[in-house]
Amino acid sequence: GRSNLSYEPRRLRVATPITQCLFLIPLATGSLPIGEQSEPLIMADTKLRQRKPQGVDKPAKKASATKSKSKANDDDDDYSPWLDILRVLSFIFIASCGLSYVISGGESFFWGMKNKPNYLRADWWKAQMKGPIYLTLEELSAFDGRDPAKPLYLAINGTIYDVSNGRRIYGPGGSYSVFAGCDAARAYVTGCFAEDRTADMRGVEDMFLPLDDPETDAHWTTADMKKLRAEELEAARDRVHQALKHWVDFFANSKKYHRVGYVKRDRDWLEKLPKRELCAQAQNGRKKRRINSDD
Known part of the structure; x- marks a missing residue:
């Protein structure tokens, strides 16, 4: 040890x-x-x-983070919003051209249509914002086109339309100037423009009824003739309705003219007017009743 x-x-x-x-x-x-x-x-x-003391790698990590931040700042400096704005404007332009081509039926890429739809017309939007106007026949007559500073109005079956875009046709000297400044619904059916500048449609169905002729009518019994006349009257009234409806729909669906209001009348305005005779042109168009081969 x-x-x-x-x-x-x-x-x-x-x-x-x-x-x-x-x-x-x-x-x-x-x-x-x-x-x-x-x-x-x-x-x-x-x-x-x-063995290394703790915290030796921190300066390296801090340097790497500083470098990444510097790179991000450089990327921010390189970014420009004008490129995004240019992309948006280019998309809007191309979309507008395509939409114009579709709506105009291939007529234009740049909204250069001759007859623009109502929603592309400034005057139509103004009328929608103002709401419908109500004019008496006397007030309506002031918009017959003689004053170029005023719009050109016509009415049909109580509805007023702005036909200023057709001033050459409906204005003074135009082929349809008789329709301006009034409600000439009757004339649209009878064709008597000068005589029938009124909305009174009573008796217009007579133009579609056959003329009574004793010799011809003798082919039917009294009961058959009564039934036949009732059927003829119903058919005549339907023809009047269809003839007027054609022109009412024409203005209602027109891309050139637009509705602005309504004619203001008394409720008993028809009773105050004398019943009109059928105009000569419409009367001369009537024929005798035709005899069927079976009769």
């Missing part, structure tokens, strides 16, 4: 005081040889020297 204690610790050169203390403890006990005791201590000292 005393021979183990003969080794002196100062003969061993240990790098640090910590390892020196750790090395002296097993030497004092004499449990291990000197070579076996020194090897793990030297390795532990090497690991301590190789």
Whole structure:
């Protein structure tokens, strides 16, 4: 036991005081040889020297973040909103051309239509915003086209239309000037423009009824003739309705003219007017009743 204690610790050169203390403890006990005791201590000292303190990589990470931020700032500096604006304007232009071509039926890419639909007309929108106007026949007569500063109006079956776009036709000297400034619904059916400038349609169905002729009518019995006349009257009234409806629909569906209001009348206005006779042109168009071969 005393021979183990003969080794002196100062003969061993240990790098640090910590390892020196750790090395002296097993030497004092004499449990291990000197070579076996020194090897793990030297390795532990090497690991301590190789271990890096915490936070060494932080400057590198901080430098990388600074570089990324600088690159993002450069990208922001390169961005310009004008490119996006140009793209939007280009899309709107192309879409507008395509829509114009479809709506105009292939007439124009740039809304250059001769007869634009109502929703593309400024005067139509103004009329919609103002609402319908109500004019008496006397007030309506002031819009017959003689005053170029006023719009040109006509009425049919109580509805007033602005026909200023057809001033050449409906204005003074035009072929249909008799319709301007009045409600001449009767004339649209009878064709008597000068005589029938009125909305009174009573008796117009007579123009579609056959003329009574005793010789011809003798082919029917009294009961058959009564039934036949009732059928003829119903058919005549339907023809009047269809003839007037044709012109009412013409103005209502027109892309050139638009509705602006209605004629203001008393409720009993028809009773105040004398019943009109059928105009000569309409009367001369009537024929005798035809005899069927079966009769």
